[in-house]
Each structure stands twice: as C-alpha cells, then as structure tokens.
Amino acid sequence: MTEKIELKINGLSVTADSGMTILDAALRKGIYIPHLCHHRQLEPIGACRLCLVEIQGEWKKTVISCKTLVKEGMVVLTETPEIQKIRQINVELIVADHDTDCLNCFQNTKCALQRVADHVGMDKKRLDRLKKPDKLLPIDDSNPFFTFNPNRCVLCGICVRTCDEIQNIQAIDFVHRGLGTKVAGFGDRPRLESNCESCGECIVRCPVGALTEKDAVRPTHQVKTICAFCGCGCGVVLGVRDNKLVSARGDLGNKASKGRLCVKGRFGYKFVNHPDRLTSPMVKKDGNFVEVGWDEALDLVADNFAKNKGDKFAGISSAKATNEDNYVFQKFTRAVMGTNNIDHCARL
Amino acid sequence: MAGLATSLGSGAMTNTITELGDASTILAIGTNTTEAHPIAALQVKDAVRKGAKLIVANPKEIELCRFAAVFLQHKPGTDVPLLMGMMRVILEEGLEDKAFIADRCENFESFEKSLEAFDLDTVEKLTGVAQDKIIKAARIYATQTPSSIIYCMGITQHVHGTDNVLAVSNLALLTGNIGKPSTGVNPLRGQNNVQGACDIGCLPNVYPGYQQVTSPDARSKFESAWGVELSDKAGLTHTEIFDALLEGRIKSLYMVGENPVLSEANASHAIEAMEKADFMVVQDIFMTETAELADVVLPGAAFAEKDGTFTNTERRVQRVRKALDPVGEAKPDWWIACELAKRLSAKGFDFSGPSEIMDEMGSLMPTYKGISYSRLEKGSLQWPCPSEDHSGTPFLHAEKFGTETGKGKFMPLEYKKPGEDTDKEYPLLLTTDRSLFHFHSTMTRRVYGLNVLGKEELLNIHPEDAEKLGIADEQMVKVASRRGEVEVKAKVTKKCIVGTVSMGFHFAETPTNLLTCCELDPVAKTPGTKVCAVRIETI
Ligand code: SF4
Ligand code: SF4
Numbered sequence: 001m002t003e004k005i006e007l008k009i010n011g012l013s014v015t016a017d018s019g020m021t022i023l024d025a026a027l028r029k030g031i032y033i034p035h036l037c038h039h040r041q042l043e044p045i046g047a048c049r050l051c052l053v054e055i056q057g058e059w060k061k062t063v064i065s066c067k068t069l070v071k072e073g074m075v076v077l078t079e080t081p082e083i084q085k086i087r088q089i090n091v092e093l094i095v096a097d098h099d100t101d102c103l104n105c106f107q108n109t110k111c112a113l114q115r116v117a118d119h120v121g122m123d124k125k126r127l128d129r130l131k132k133p134d135k136l137l138p139i140d141d142s143n144p145f146f147t148f149n150p151n152r153c154v155l156c157g158i159c160v161r162t163c164d165e166i167q168n169i170q171a172i173d174f175v176h177r178g179l180g181t182k183v184a185g186f187g188d189r190p191r192l193e194s195n196c197e198s199c200g201e202c203i204v205r206c207p208v209g210a211l212t213e214k215d216a217v218r219p220t221h222q223v224k225t226i227c228a229f230c231g232c233g234c235g236v237v238l239g240v241r242d243n244k245l246v247s248a249r250g251d252l253g254n255k256a257s258k259g260r261l262c263v264k265g266r267f268g269y270k271f272v273n274h275p276d277r278l279t280s281p282m283v284k285k286d287g288n289f290v291e292v293g294w295d296e297a298l299d300l301v302a303d304n305f306a307k308n309k310g311d312k313f314a315g316i317s318s319a320k321a322t323n324e325d326n327y328v329f330q331k332f333t334r335a336v337m338g339t340n341n342i343d344h345c346a347r348l
Numbered sequence: 349m350a351g352l353a354t355s356l357g358s359g360a361m362t363n364t365i366t367e368l369g370d371a372s373t374i375l376a377i378g379t380n381t382t383e384a385h386p387i388a389a390l391q392v393k394d395a396v397r398k399g400a401k402l403i404v405a406n407p408k409e410i411e412l413c414r415f416a417a418v419f420l421q422h423k424p425g426t427d428v429p430l431l432m433g434m435m436r437v438i439l440e441e442g443l444e445d446k447a448f449i450a451d452r453c454e455n456f457e458s459f460e461k462s463l464e465a466f467d468l469d470t471v472e473k474l475t476g477v478a479q480d481k482i483i484k485a486a487r488i489y490a491t492q493t494p495s496s497i498i499y500c501m502g503i504t505q506h507v508h509g510t511d512n513v514l515a516v517s518n519l520a521l522l523t524g525n526i527g528k529p530s531t532g533v534n535p536l537r538g539q540n541n542v543q544g545a546c547d548i549g550c551l552p553n554v555y556p557g558y559q560q561v562t563s564p565d566a567r568s569k570f571e572s573a574w575g576v577e578l579s580d581k582a583g584l585t586h587t588e589i590f591d592a593l594l595e596g597r598i599k600s601l602y603m604v605g606e607n608p609v610l611s612e613a614n615a616s617h618a619i620e621a622m623e624k625a626d627f628m629v630v631q632d633i634f635m636t637e638t639a640e641l642a643d644v645v646l647p648g649a650a651f652a653e654k655d656g657t658f659t660n661t662e663r664r665v666q667r668v669r670k671a672l673d674p675v676g677e678a679k680p681d682w683w684i685a686c687e688l689a690k691r692l693s694a695k696g697f698d699f700s701g702p703s704e705i706m707d708e709m710g711s712l713m714p715t716y717k718g719i720s721y722s723r724l725e726k727g728s729l730q731w732p733c734p735s736e737d738h739s740g741t742p743f744l745h746a747e748k749f750g751t752e753t754g755k756g757k758f759m760p761l762e763y764k765k766p767g768e769d770t771d772k773e774y775p776l777l778l779t780t781d782r783s784l785f786h787f788h789s790t791m792t793r794r795v796y797g798l799n800v801l802g803k804e805e806l807l808n809i810h811p812e813d814a815e816k817l818g819i820a821d822e823q824m825v826k827v828a829s830r831r832g833e834v835e836v837k838a839k840v841t842k843k844c845i846v847g848t849v850s851m852g853f854h855f856a857e858t859p860t861n862l863l864t865c866c867e868l869d870p871v872a873k874t875p876g877t878k879v880c881a882v883r884i885e886t887i
C-alpha cells in the first residue's frame with residue numbers, strides 16, 4: 001500500500017508516495033535537480049553524483065537524491081553553496097571529456113548534459129585547463145540502424161541497465177577502467193558482433209547524443225498506430241515528414257506493449273517508403289505487365305470474375321490487412337461471388 | 349485453431365500478454381518467442397526476473413533456454429507424448445486439481461484411459477527426453493501456480509497439430525490453470541492480424557464471429573443482413589484451394605497480400621497450381637514472386653496509409669491510423685473490393701469508410717458488438733465485448749467454457765508418428781524456424797538494415813551430423829527432400845539435436861518451402877511444414 005508522505009523541498013510543500021525517491025518526488029513537483037544517470041524505468045545507481053541534495057534537521061547530511069527515499073517531515077534543500085561546488089566540478093569533468101560539437105549532434109536542444117551544464121554553470125578557465133587536446137575515440141557504426149559515439153558518452157550506464165533490466169539481453173557493458181572506461185559489446189567488440197538484438201531501447205533512453213539512430217530526421221507530425229509485423233500488436237507512434245515515414249517510437253500508453261518495440265517495429269517501417277512499391281494497377285499483356293488506370297483494371301477483373309462465380313472462384317485474404325479490409329473481402333467472396341472458398345494464411 | 353475450439357469453445361489466446369509477467373510458471377512449447385514474438389518474450393523474461401520458473405520445450409536450443417529452469421529438448425513431432433508424459437506424472441503424484449476437473453470439465457475418464465499408453469519409459473524413448481526432466485517439469489507446472497502455457501507454430505504446424513493443441517489444453521484443464529489471470533492456453537499468432545482475419549470470417553467454414561456456414565440459423569442471419577442467398581457448403585482451405593486449381597475445379601483466384609511462392613508448404617506445387625488458373629488477381633504492395641504469376645496486379649495501400657483495426661494475438665482490437673497518403677495510385681484493400689462488387693452490381697458495398705465497416709461487423713458479430721471507432725479512440729478493447737458498456741475481456745473462461753455444455757472437454761489422445769519418416773535416402777529431419785529480423789519476407793526484405801542483421805538463410809546442423817557428412821561451418825550444401833532441393837550455407841551448432849536440422853523461410857534465394865511437406869493435419873488442415881525428411885550433400 002502506498003501512503004502519502006509530506007515533505008518540504010526548497011521550502012515548498014511536496015506530497016510524495018511512500019517508496020519514492022527524493023529525486024522523483026521533486027521532479028514530479030516540477031523542481032529540477034540536475035541528473036544524468038537517473039531513468040524512471042531503471043534501478044538507480046547514483047553514478048553521476050549530480051543529484052546531491054542536503055537533508056536538514058535531525059537527519060542532516062548530503063545524500064544522492066536518486067537513491068534516498070522520502071520520509072515524513074523531511075526538509076530538503078536542492079541547492080546550497082557546497083552542493084553547487086561539487087556539482088560544478090563534476091559537470092566540468094564530464095564536459096572536458098565530451099565532444100561538444102553540439103550543432104552537429106542529433107540530441108542538440110534535447111540533451112540532458114546541455115540542461116545540466118546550463119543549470120549548474122561552468123568555470124571557463126578551469127574547463128579550458130581540464131580539456132584535453134581533441135583526441136577522438138573511434139565511433140562504432142557497425143550496427144545498420146544506429147551509431148555509438150563514445151566521445152559523446154557520459155558513462156551514465158543507462159544503456160547498459162536498459163539492455164539488462166528491460167531487455168534481459170546484457171549485450172553491452174562497461175569495459176576497461178578509469179579514464180579508458182567505455183561502453184561496448186562483450187570483450188570490447190563492436191555492437192554488431194555482440195548479441196545485441198537491435199531493439200533500440202537503449203537509444204531511446206540515452207540522455208545525450210552518444211547513441212543515435214542513423215539518418216535520423218525529425219518528423220513534422222506524429223501518428224499513433226499499430227505495428228504491422230507480428231501478433232503482439234505493439235503500439236507505435238510513426239513520425240511523418242513530407243509524406244514519408246521518418247521515425248517510429250513505442251507508444252507508452254499501449255496496453256499490449258507499454259512503449260516497448262522490437263527491431264522490426266522500431267526500424268522495419270521503412271518498407272513503406274521503398275521505391276519498389278506498386279504504384280499503379282497492372283495488366284499482363286503478351287506476357288508483360290502494362291500499367292493501366294483503375295477503371296480499366298477493375299472492369300477487366302469484374303468481367304473475368306463474372307464468368308466464374310460460385311465454387312469455381314476462390315479468395316485468399318491477408319493476415320496483414322485490417323479487419324475492415326478482410327471483412328469486405330470475405331463479404332465480397334460470399335455475397336457477390338457466391339462461394340465459401342475463402343481463407344488466409346493463418347494456418348501457416 | 350480447430351483444437352481449442354473443440355476443447356474450450358474458443359480458439360483464441362485465453363489470457364493477456366502482460367499477464368505472463370505475473371505468472372509463477374510459464375511453459376513455452378513450440379515457440380521461439382524471442383525471435384517470433386519479441387515483446388511477449390519480454391514478459392516471459394520479466395516473470396523469470398520476478399522469480400517465475402520457465403519450462404522450455406523445443407527441439408532446438410533457443411535463446412529463451414538461458415532463462416529456463418527446465419529445458420525439454422524433445423524430438424520434432426513428439427509433443428503429444430511429451431505432454432501426456434507430464435500429465436501422467438501429475439496424476440500419479442496426485443497433483444491434479446480435482447475440484448476443477450469435477451466442477452468445470454467433462455470427458456475426464458476417457459482421457460485418463462488414453463494416458464495408459466504413456467508410461468515414462470515409452471515417453472522417454474519417443475521424445476528423447478530424460479524421465480527426471482519430465483517429472484521435474486510436471487511438478488513445477490502443477491504446483492507453482494498460476495501457470496501459463498504459450499505455444500506457436502512449433503505446435504500447430506504439424507501433421508498432428510490439432511492433437512498437439514489438445515494435449516496442451518488437457519494439461520491446463522488437469523491442473524485448473526485456466527480461467528484465471530496469468531494462466532491459460534495461449535497460442536501466439538504469427539502475423540499482425542491473423543487473429544482478426546479469423547475473427548471476421550476469412551475462413552472457409554465460418555462467417556464473421558465464428559458462426560458456422562453450415563448452420564441454417566447463421567446462414568439466414570447473414571442472408572438477411574446482406575440481402576443475398578449464400579452457399580450452404582463449407583469452402584476449401586488455403587491448401588485445398590491450390591489442389592483444386594491444379595485439378596481445374598477452381599478457375600479464378602483473387603489473392604490479397606500473400607506470397608505463397610515463399611510461404612506455402614511445398615511451394616513448387618503452389619506455383620504449378622497458380623500457373624493453371626484461368627485468371628488470377630494479386631493485390632499487394634510489392635511485385636512479389638507470386639504477383640509475377642498474376643494476370644492483373646492491383647496496388648494496395650500499406651498499413652501506414654490507411655485507417656482500420658488490427659486484432660492482436662490476445663484478442664485486442666486496436667486502431668490503425670493513416671499517417672501517409674498512399675503512394676501513387678495505391679488504394680486500401682476494402683475500397684478495391686467494394687469497387688469490384690459494385691461493378692458486379694452487388695448491393696451493400698457503399699461504405700463511406702472503415703468506421704462504417706466496423707459498425708456492420710459489430711451488428712453481425714456478438715463478440716465485437718460493443719466495439720466502435722468512437723470507443724477505440726479512448727483505447728483498445730479485448731473481445732468478447734458484447735455491449736457498448738462492456739469493458740472487454742482480458743481472460744476467457746472465467747465462469748464457464750465456450751463449449752456447448754459450458755464444460756472444458758478433456759480429449760483422449762494417442763501417439764501418431766510425425767508426418768514423414770526418415771529413411772536411408774532421407775536420413776535427417778528438417779524443421780523450419782523464424783528469424784527475429786524477418787517476417788515472412790515481402791516487407792522485411794525491403795528494409796536495408798534488417799538484411800544486414802539477418803543476412804541469409806542458414807542450415808543449422810549438429811556437429812556430429814556435420815562431421816559424419818564432412819560438412820564444415822559456413823560451407824554451402826545441398827538440402828534435398830522428397831519434393832525438391834535448395835542450396836544453403838551450413839551453420840554447425842550444438843543448438844540442434846543429432847539427427848535434426850533446421851532452416852528459416854524468409855529468402856527468395858533459398859526457398860525452403862520447396863522442401864517441406866504439405867501433408868495436412870486432418871482437422872485443422874495445417875500443412876506439416878515443421879517436419880520433413882531430408883538428405884544433405886556437400887557441393
Ligand atoms: S551511451 Fe548514452 S546511455 Fe550509454 S552510458 Fe553513454 S551516455 Fe549513457
Ligand atoms: S539495441 Fe537493445 S539489445 Fe542492443 S544494446 Fe541496445 S538495448 Fe541491448
């Protein structure tokens with residue numbers, strides 16, 4: 001049973017649920033506490049140490065808010081001079097090690113590191129001293145759908161935990177120690193050679209521009225629909241730009257999938273824009289297909305079907321088509337063609 | 349899905365995918381879930397993470413085995429003895445749900461009698477699975493409840509697919525693992541809208557809503573709704589249609605979004621049949637191998653180009669929305685069929701759009717009666733949804749079964765040999781597989797990245813068999829069955845059992861279905877694609 005817990009954050013009264021962390025309670029109330037490694041669907045690890053807060057009164061101490069649960073009557077300060085000092089050093093260390101070519105990054109304006117740096121601020125002189133000469137690590141673009149750029153990775157571990165906790169695959173982990181630490185497939189191998197299933201769940205959660213979809217384009221509008229591949233029926237939100245599909249993301253509100261997608265649902269929509277799509281009715285004349293208009297094609301089909309009504313006709317419908325398509329198709333076969341010779345490929 | 353309709357009164361998945369996450373035991377038989385139903389597989393893994401026990405029964409060592417408490421690697425085609433063996437253990441140890449059997453089931457005695465033939469010695473010999481594993485699996489399934497069973501084509505795509513399904517439903521009835529949350533008998537349907545296509549009557553023996561075409565009441569209901577006289581004779585099934593084409597009994601064929609050249613068991617037979625058709629129309633989004641054979645090809649709209657609904661494997665009716673205008677002159681399938689109907693002077697095809705079609709469906713199908721586009725705007729609904737104020741049904745059979753008597757029906761079963769025997773000439777058994785990266789073929793083959801990840805068909809073969817035949821990993825080999833032959837690259841792996849090889853069917857370059865067997869399950873008329881005898885040669 002969750003109980004309501006009253007506490008104060010920065011002097012504001014906050015009502016939280018028992019079992020919630022201070023960070024979640026603050027964020028829910030609209031109070032920003034800088035953080036990088038927190039993700040609401042994953043277990044907290046307290047790695048980035050940016051979400052430090054001070055608890056006052058009898059429990060007085062500085063804690064990591066993503067791992068500390070709320071208590072009745074708690075008084076929390078998210079900003080103090082000491083906390084600011086620690087945060088600033090942490091941010092500077094991360095930024096010093098970061099390829100800050102932001103305008104060329106897909107996460108630009110959506111990036112958690114930009115937000116943290118913006119909130120905490122940096123000392124330019126100190127940053128310049130920390131900054132190493134540009135020595136970029138090689139980019140892993142082995143996967144056909146996404147790229148991993150270690151120079152933009154903040155080592156938050158969200159991708160590693162996603163692959164473990166959400167996908168139960170454990171395709172990637174931290175390799176090496178100290179300054180050389182990075183995320184990679186088992187044994188520092190490229191992702192394509194790991195057991196990664198390309199579900200893309202880690203890309204969706206990466207707070208910065210380290211994991212990005214290849215050829216990513218921002219849509220002008222989005223449409224909620226259902227994946228066209230398997231019987232799980234996952235909810236997918238398709239992004240559209242210039243009458244083309246350019247993106248797909250999981251629909252969090254979908255009861256079957258709860259926001260998750262597999263590789264086909266996330267990246268497979270691209271067949272819709274394929275240049276091989278049939279764009280016009282075609283009739284075979286002397287062994288070759290010739291494009292014709294709808295009227296000519298439909299008249300020809302209707303004339304031929306008229307000759308073979310009854311059990312000389314059969315319709316085979318598709319398990320990929322909609323219910324409405326299939327309903328009309330079986331009605332056509334039964335009511336117009338006069339036969340029950342109708343089936344689909346469910347048996348296969 | 350003929351089996352479940354007999355024993356439980358409904359052929360659909362009894363429970364909901366997300367309920368799997370709360371099961372205490374999951375038996376996954378004949379499903380390579382992580383490959384074919386990845387998001388359902390996540391629920392299975394979630395359950396294991398929370399402490400559930402997973403039992404995997406599969407001739408091949410699949411990815412899910414990493415999470416399994418027991419792995420039963422039975423020989424292909426021996427699902428019935430394996431499950432009957434488990435049930436025998438359950439009865440011998442008194443682990444059955446006696447109250448459930450007495451109150452909610454019938455036909456128990458004759459089923460119990462049929463178990464006599466399945467002593468564990470016999471079962472071990474037939475299945476190749478050690479007795480202690482069968483005992484362990486049986487105890488877990490019966491005692492750590494709620495227990496769910498999931499299965500897929502590994503169960504249905506057999507000459508004895510219906511028996512396999514009945515064995516699964518016997519097991520659930522025996523332990524009362526049905527009619528409650530996180531239990532049940534759950535066939536995971538393959539394509540996105542197989543469930544819907546069945547529900548709305550794309551089947552030769554039933555009208556929309558599984559109303560029998562041979563029932564005079566059902567027929568007169570549809571006759572008066574549609575204003576025409578209807579045939580009182582059940583139609584031909586998919587595979588029978590191809591036979592009838594060959595024999596010249598069927599002259600015209602209208603096919604939507606299907607590619608039997610790749611997907612039909614025994615593809616060469618299907619090609620020959622289609623070539624014999626007087627007139628064939630194919631409606632699809634690509635010029636498929638099958639469309640090439642047609643007289644007229646009509647361009648259909650893709651899923652993102654139309655409004656409508658899909659019904660997923662858990663009976664969930666969900667709204668599909670148009671995101672794009674169709675390419676070129678492509679049109680939604682329903683529109684095309686309506687235009688043809690009008691040209692043939694038929695009435696009742698003036699639908700203004702999918703919402704109106706759904707209204708007509710609801711008026712004729714009791715299970716969809718309460719479903720409308722305005723309700724779906726607020727969220728999906730699981731059928732049965734019999735009225736406007738009904739919130740849908742997450743799990744079936746809560747109070748009674750859908751059979752005539754309302755009781756769950758135990759079915760006596762006997763062991764039957766798999767469809768095809770191996771012999772000197774064809775000494776190995778071939779089973780077919782699915783890949784995570786492909787789905788049948790037409791759509792996924794046209795996504796560049798998916799081809800990089802799942803590059804080509806592979807023949808999986810156990811090192812012992814490979815050595816005997818002198819086959820090295822990645823070597824090209826010829827696979828021949830009694831029906832045809834294909835060339836493919838070999839992958840030597842311990843994931844297969846000795847004597848059994850496996851292969852997918854996603855690639856036009858390697859038409860696996862030239863090999864497979866179209867002997868039909870006598871009840872469900874499902875071709876036994878899963879098992880066929882082959883010979884492998886180096887080339
Ligand atoms: S790749 Fe992204 S999610 Fe993974 S550790 Fe780096 S920054 Fe975090
Ligand atoms: S794409 Fe999916 S499987 Fe691959 S590393 Fe990311 S979470 Fe893991």
Ligand code: SF4
Nearest residue numbers: 227229230234262265
């Ligand atoms: S996203 Fe994957 S699991 Fe979900 S419906 Fe599509 S193909 Fe199936």
